[in-house]
Amino acid sequence: MMVKEILLAGAGGFAGSALRYAVSAALPLQGGLPVGTFAVNAAGSLAIGVLAAWLPPGGWQVFAMAGFCGGFTTFSAFSLETVRLMRSGQVGMAAAYAAGSVIVCLLFAGLGLWLGGKLSR
Secondary structure (H helix, E strand, C coil): CCHHHHHHHHHHHHHHHHHHHHHHHHCCCECCECHHHHHHHHHHHHHHHHHHHHCCCCHHHHHHHHHHHHHHCCHHHHHHHHHHHHHCCCHHHHHHHHHHHHHHHHHHHHHHHHHHHHHCC
16 A cells, blocks of 8 residues: 555545544434434445545545545445445345444444453453
8 A cells, every 4th residue: 555545544534533523522412312423424424425436546535435434434434335235236245244244343342341341440
């Protein structure tokens, strides 16, 4: 991988992460629902779809998709990969990837909380 691409992804990631924090801070929990996170995931998924169809491969795509969208929300990459699998006719693989990702990531988040609780005692 080229240093230029790494720096572009890093710069985009900084901008995306900063915006994610700002949106989450501006949209606090509402009725126990993390509205900011939901909004970021939805907006990031829309943005990466538009960018994937619009930007040619290269520097701007690295900055915008891997960097900005990746920093804003990794859910956007997951969404794009799942849709690409479906569009290529791999519907079963897309369903398995989506279900597996949600189940495994929820289990791992719970495991992480449990491990972190053990480590903090």
